Amino acid sequence: MCGIAGIVANFEVSGSLYWALYALQHRGQESGGISTYDNGTVHKYKGYGLVSEIFTNDILQSLSGKTGLGHVRYPTTGGSKPENIQPFNFLFRGHSLSIVHNGNLVNTDELRYEYEGRGHIFSTTSDTEVIAAILANEIIHGHTVGEAISFCMRSIRGSYAVIFMLDGVLYAFRDPLGIKPLCLGEFEDGGHIVASESVALDAVGAKLLRDVAPGESIRLKADNVYPRQIMTAKSPAHCVFEYIYFARADSVIDGISVYDVRQKTGSLLAGESPVVADIVSPVPDSGTAAATGYAAASGIPFREALIKNRYTGRTFIMPTQAKREMAVRMKLNPVRGHITGKSVVLVDDSIVRGTTSRRIIALVREFGAKEVHLRVASPPIIAPCYLGTDFPTREELISHHKSVGAVREAIEATSLAHISLEGLVEAIGIPCSHLCTGCLTGKYPVAIDGEEEESHGIEMIDPYKNPDL
Structure with missing residues (x-):
């Protein structure tokens, strides 16, 4: 990326x-x-x-x-x-x-x-x-x-x-x-x-x-x-992960508002996986739009349980796991008054390796949360990406080898739910056949050795016409 x-x-x-x-x-x-x-x-x-x-x-x-x-x-x-x-x-x-x-x-x-x-x-x-x-x-x-x-x-x-x-x-x-x-x-x-x-x-x-x-x-x-x-x-x-995480929320990608997509994933997620809780809070920043959608659809008040330090980078794109883990505490600070004694719904964009999610949940519990329910605005990431995203092996993807229940136990959440692939596609607003969902399905739009391909019928137009470029 x-x-x-x-x-x-x-x-x-x-x-x-x-x-x-x-x-x-x-x-x-x-x-x-x-x-x-x-x-x-x-x-x-x-x-x-x-x-x-x-x-x-x-x-x-x-x-x-x-x-x-x-x-x-x-x-x-x-x-x-x-x-x-x-x-x-x-x-x-x-x-x-x-x-x-x-x-x-x-x-x-x-x-x-x-x-x-x-x-x-x-x-x-x-x-x-x-x-x-x-x-x-x-x-x-x-x-x-x-x-x-x-x-x-x-x-x-x-x-x-x-x-x-x-x-x-x-x-x-x-x-x-x-x-x-x-x-x-x-x-x-x-x-x-x-x-x-x-x-x-x-x-x-x-x-x-x-x-x-x-x-x-x-x-x-x-x-x-x-x-x-x-x-x-x-x-x-089109890369589905652009809408889930990569792109800035205020971007328009291939004619589609990224913010609107993320907000709608939250709304659909609230319908797919309701929960009784005191507040809905984003994991900032890529979970913010989805959290507003979840709060509006569920009727649970939106409160920021975590405040982001604006002078740290994005933990997912940091080059090593050690740096990602160190950055979590530097990056996010809990708001005690919004957390202590409360049942909290945390809304995040994705779970890749699971380490960051576990540390965030531990941080919220450390500051007195009674329950921490994690809602994720993407389906489980089960397969590697060969096309520019940094999760290249199945071994490091927690959802590849664990069920949702096992992931919940590993990250120590009270409950865990992901949006369905159908819900994500609905939120984006274009057919699933027009998206690269390789990391979510294990089926890729280009031929890759050892992987399943979904052909998109690429054709070459005569390369020697109109050479005035």
Whole structure:
């Protein structure tokens, strides 16, 4: 999971890229970077830390140019290594290429082996460099950029939203199933932005035009956007976990309000698993919208039993379990008056490993709760994600090897209930066949060795028509 943004405008873009990445910080907190293009020169800066820690005013002023892109990273493929911090920047045959990517390829090893056989030397362990190698190789061999993108999309398999800058021209493309989000916006004073979520557009004062369609590529100029549909599928497979957890609640993902989805999951959850209690409280922040829906539907008063320290990160996306556990007490502080002697319904977005849930419940009990009922706004996560979410093995997923009752005992809740898959799909408002629910069902929208595939009928449109991209 990462956050990406690219801007081409009639003004210097580094400041706007900074604020776009700042708005996408929830998608990655390990590292970040920005690359800009100005009169034949690529200016770049990247490092470990939050966006506000990496960039100073002086650094941003040094990143001159009216075209640029940026990235915030949560490490999945390739691990936590300094050479994997994006954007990646390359020079070849008189061209400059800068690239950022959100997603996860499932055929990285085969492609890396193939291109190493052609003499390509990889300097990172990231699948993003494989994408760059394919694009560069096609351009080196005389193909147009449009043809290079077509060949790349035909070659790679998995989830991907990609933005790249070739000789100062900005391009973007999205996988044919639309697994990872990508949206397009425009500035009132001239210019366009493409980014992972609409909140990045809000942060820089851009108007949301639309989502980049699954299988679509676009070339962006300050005054126009040139779209091209490269691949199609009989149905998309939007990542269900974007609506459950990843995306910010105030984002609009593929035309759907994330906040409204989460609130409705809470309402439906109250009907599916009622309980007698004194208060309903969210596990902030991703459980807040669901908790308001649960409280409204159940008639149980909404009270915040836990207050979030705004200066800590998201515990789920921290790179180690030890750091996640340490962060729980730093992140959340109970409100004694709302808890002592009360029966509390805690509403959370999901249970992945179970360790965080157990610690939160223990914390609420420590401050005097009489009962702690956990209600979860997602079905049990029973299978790994190969497409960009950090729960890669079944062994670390508590719901894979335990029943709901056994999980309840393990996390020491008074009661535990999840929303049904049917309820979650109803809350999102699009058919289940249009969602990637691999982590909830064990059935995946792309071919993965050893796993069950639900084919979405991906087709390639003639890659050599309309090569003016």
